[in-house]
Amino acid sequence: MNKEQLFNEVYKSNKDRIYRICCFYVNDLEDRHDLFQEVLTNIWKGLDRFEGRSKVSTWVFRIAVNTSLAFRKKHRAESTKIENARDEIHREWNQSLSEGEQEAIQKLHQAISGLNKIEKAIVSLMLEDVSQKVIAEVMGYSENNIRVRAHRIKQKLKAILIPQSHGN
Amino acid sequence: MEISELKSALELVSAPDRLKHSGKQMINSSNFIAHLKKADTRHKVLLRRFYITYFVIAAFYLGLFVLNPDPELKFSDRVNGSLLFLGILLFAVLGKIKFTELKHVRYEEPSLVFLKKALDRYKFWAKEMNYGLVLVAVINIGSCRSYVTNYSYFESTVTNIVAFELVFFTAVGIAVFVGYRHWSIHKKPVADEIRTLLGEMKQV
16 A cells, blocks of 8 residues: 555544544634644654554544644634634534534533643543543553543533533 | 533534635645645755755865865865865754754654653754854864964954954854744744643643
């Protein structure tokens, strides 16, 4: 398989997961697309070095998380711009989602915006059903460390989300 | 709302077919590879131009001040020329090291390792700066010798050396100041952000 075919393969099977990971770090739609594009570019560059020592998915997650952690926003946040971007994101999602689904996603992002970048990285992988062992490999932590952090993040998210659901 | 419900909600988000770039819809996912290949070629061309420019300058110094058969060219001139040639060569090697380092940033490493390496890259006094000191010393010796031998203004050699060094180190000082300003505007915020991330990573 040549580089181009390998890239297409990786792209097809991981694009949605990569995009969802990017969604945790930036609100602005253009920044989000820039970040997504940067992850894809880093995957392309890294393919020459991919030796198959880890699973392709672990390798992709590492690139997505590291690129997101290092990403510098180009579009600085003015409040009106953020509002416009949110409207745009909702419009993008509205095309296929029901009102309840949109609300759920909005709540998720609200809750996650209260976390720091490292917690965002961990929770973005948890929500993709990545095992704690793989998250530990991606982040460079021990599995035990991830277990403790995951527990704390869940507590934090519950504290944000549950009062909201009681209120509804 | 439970976390499991959020998980199913998130699964509904999928990657866009067209990427928004700089306010314009310009890159389609299907021609993304073509775009990347074009960028790769552009980098290769830029790198080749950098090497050609340095090769021409180095060859010019080597030919004119070291290998030139002109009998009027004294041995000391050839030594000065060799030092300047060495300085140019060292500068090109330093540029190559930095370029290779940036080109081969390994995003596929564990985040902790990746961030530590990124912090090293964004420090003001990176380890290559030590080689930079050797480079400055070589250029300084070569150009000072050349000035004292051929273009001295004062009668005393010591005065000539002091005058030259004053000008030379003022220029180096200005260059360091400009470099520091550039670093503090463009790189320091990134370094601070990486430090914060590493701090968050170390919190247990």
